[in-house]
Amino acid sequence: MSAMTETTQPRRVPTGDREDEIQVYGLHKSFGELEVLKGIDLTVHRGEVVCVIGPSGSGKSTLLRCVNMLEQPTQGQVFIMNEEITDPDADIDRLRTMMGMVFQQFNLFPHLTATENCTIALTRVLKKSSADARRIAQENLAKVGLGDRGDSYPAKLSGGQQQRVAIARALSMDPEMMLFDEPTSALDPELVGDVLSVMRDLANGGMTMMVVTHEMAFARDVADRVIFMDGGVIVEEGPPDEVIGNPKEERTRLFLKRVLDPTHVNAGAEDAAYAERHKAARVHHHQED
Amino acid sequence: MTTATAAPAPQKKKMSPRKRAKIIRIIQYTVLALALVAVIAFSDGQQIMRTFFRPDLMQQTIGVGLLNALKNTILYTAGAFVFGLLLGTMLALMKLSQVAPYRWIATVYTEFFRGVPAIIVLLVFSLLPLALPGLRIPLDPYGTVWTALGLVSAAYMSETIRAGIEAVPKGQMEAARSLGMPSGMAMSRIILPQAFRIVTPPLTNELVLLTKDSSLVYVLGLTGEAFELTKYGRDLANTHANVTPLVIAGLSYLIITLPLTFLVRRMEARQKKAK
Numbered sequence: 001m002s003a004m005t006e007t008t009q010p011r012r013v014p015t016g017d018r019e020d021e022i023q024v025y026g027l028h029k030s031f032g033e034l035e036v037l038k039g040i041d042l043t044v045h046r047g048e049v050v051c052v053i054g055p056s057g058s059g060k061s062t063l064l065r066c067v068n069m070l071e072q073p074t075q076g077q078v079f080i081m082n083e084e085i086t087d088p089d090a091d092i093d094r095l096r097t098m099m100g101m102v103f104q105q106f107n108l109f110p111h112l113t114a115t116e117n118c119t120i121a122l123t124r125v126l127k128k129s130s131a132d133a134r135r136i137a138q139e140n141l142a143k144v145g146l147g148d149r150g151d152s153y154p155a156k157l158s159g160g161q162q163q164r165v166a167i168a169r170a171l172s173m174d175p176e177m178m179l180f181d182e183p184t185s186a187l188d189p190e191l192v193g194d195v196l197s198v199m200r201d202l203a204n205g206g207m208t209m210m211v212v213t214h215e216m217a218f219a220r221d222v223a224d225r226v227i228f229m230d231g232g233v234i235v236e237e238g239p240p241d242e243v244i245g246n247p248k249e250e251r252t253r254l255f256l257k258r259v260l261d262p263t264h265v266n267a268g269a270e271d272a273a274y275a276e277r278h279k280a281a282r283v284h285h286h287q288e289d
Numbered sequence: 290m291t292t293a294t295a296a297p298a299p300q301k302k303k304m305s306p307r308k309r310a311k312i313i314r315i316i317q318y319t320v321l322a323l324a325l326v327a328v329i330a331f332s333d334g335q336q337i338m339r340t341f342f343r344p345d346l347m348q349q350t351i352g353v354g355l356l357n358a359l360k361n362t363i364l365y366t367a368g369a370f371v372f373g374l375l376l377g378t379m380l381a382l383m384k385l386s387q388v389a390p391y392r393w394i395a396t397v398y399t400e401f402f403r404g405v406p407a408i409i410v411l412l413v414f415s416l417l418p419l420a421l422p423g424l425r426i427p428l429d430p431y432g433t434v435w436t437a438l439g440l441v442s443a444a445y446m447s448e449t450i451r452a453g454i455e456a457v458p459k460g461q462m463e464a465a466r467s468l469g470m471p472s473g474m475a476m477s478r479i480i481l482p483q484a485f486r487i488v489t490p491p492l493t494n495e496l497v498l499l500t501k502d503s504s505l506v507y508v509l510g511l512t513g514e515a516f517e518l519t520k521y522g523r524d525l526a527n528t529h530a531n532v533t534p535l536v537i538a539g540l541s542y543l544i545i546t547l548p549l550t551f552l553v554r555r556m557e558a559r560q561k562k563a564k
Contacts, residue, residue, distance in 0.1 A: 068467055070463050070467065094469065100467075101464070101467035103464060108464075109465075111483055121469060121470060125468060125470055125474075173468060
């Protein structure tokens with residue numbers, strides 16, 4: 001499982017193994033002066049649930065967004081189902097239909113009903129008949145516990161319901177794998193559980209999942225592997241009991257201490273560390289505007 | 290900063306801000322009432338009627354001709370609006386394009402047509418067949434008016450639509466792309482429907498402006514059938530050496546513009562509530 005961490009030299013060809021659904025080699029990403037990812041190597045296997053944890057600004061969301069090319073990597077390669085998505089000639093749109101993506105801010109289409117949110121890509125991208133599309137949408141809405149809300153517009157749904165529609169929307173494409181970008185971070189605490197339980201069901205159903213999250217209990221329970229990122233590199237990875245339960249690296253220990261027991265952290269030190277991390281990030285944000 | 294300005298300078302008179310506001314308001318109302326009384330007292334009602342509302346001319350103006358002119362005003366406006374909307378959307382997309390020359394073309398276009406009076410564009414356009422023999426603008430004079438006014442309004446609308454597209458959250462494009470939609474499809478199916486919803490009130494305002502701009506058509510040599518409201522009123526006013534028909538024509542514009550402005554206000558209120 002940790003075979004790829006021993007690879008020092010970035011490889012240039014996919015393994016060809018159907019089990020290696022996501023392969024990332026030597027991935028770098030810079031926003032202007034700021035280098036967010038500093039060489040990531042990673043393989044996610046079929047049916048595996050990988051949780052990526054780490055402090056904000058550590059590059060974990062950027063990593064996820066590079067996997068489906070919402071961000072263009074500066075350097076390195078990403079293979080999806082052994083096809084290189086970072087290849088300039090790659091059919092990115094087709095490869096993206098194999099990866100469902102769930103966003104922190106849901107990003108449901110507000111002008112479409114829950115059902116239409118699920119069907120639009122089915123009919124337009126996969127060219128399904130509208131009857132088939134509606135049936136698939138209904139199935140997936142039922143799967144996330146919203147079988148009766150198909151006609152609702154997103155604005156009429158709670159945050160937790162919206163996120164579950166977003167999951168149903170991604171599942172409707174019948175993807176090989178799901179990418180979750182902090183799916184519960186924008187939710188009121190009492191609504192987090194519904195979304196996590198849907199994700200847990202997915203994981204138990206054998207879905208390949210890459211989850212950027214702050215939910216340590218979820219990571220510990222559901223993940224096959226936990227990756228701790230800090231400063232744009234993978235600091236530590238392994239089974240959840242090791243990385244979360246008994247971390248080897250000092251940086252992992254410090255992070256977990258802050259997350260799991262925030263009241264016992266020296267507030268001043270935390271603020272200083274946060275300001276330090278975000279000094280560069282703020283500059284980048286201004287450039288982006 | 291707030292603490293410094295919050296403490297007012299010590300006042301000489303003991304007048305609370307509220308009382309002072311009340312006194313100012315009373316003064317304002319008094320002046321207004323006096324002005325109204327003065328206007329009524331010093332104006333000659335009959336003279337006003339004779340100048341602006343001569344009954345026989347009013348009767349003559351309001352009729353089949355006026356209805357036809359109203360219809361033409363609506364036709365000129367609607368056609369120009371549709372043309373402007375299509376071209377404006379295209380220009381907005383060009384302004385947001387990755388391709389630099391597209392952006393330049395769209396910017397030059399916008400700056401040009403926003404800076405040139407519509408009446409001149411209209412005149413130049415009506416004379417185009419003279420400069421380019423063989424060119425025939427279809428559906429003349431409607432085609433000429435639609436194109437000329439459409440070209441001008443497209444410049445304004447493109448700015449509005451561009452702002453609308455940019456107001457749609459970035460995550461919408463990302464969600465659409467992550468579902469495998471090509472960028473063109475994501476734009477037309479996901480972004481534009483939301484953008485147009487955002488810009489419907491300002492675009493309706495543009496429609497109101499365009500309705501009034503359609504009065505510029507009077508500079509073209511039109512036949513009576515093609516008269517719109519202003520030309521119709523002007524013609525009758527010239528014949529009778531009295532401005533009454535023009536007043537009627539002017540009031541007729543309100544039949545179109547008032548419902549539109551009312552609609553805009555309702556839509557804006559609804560959008561504000563939705564936020």
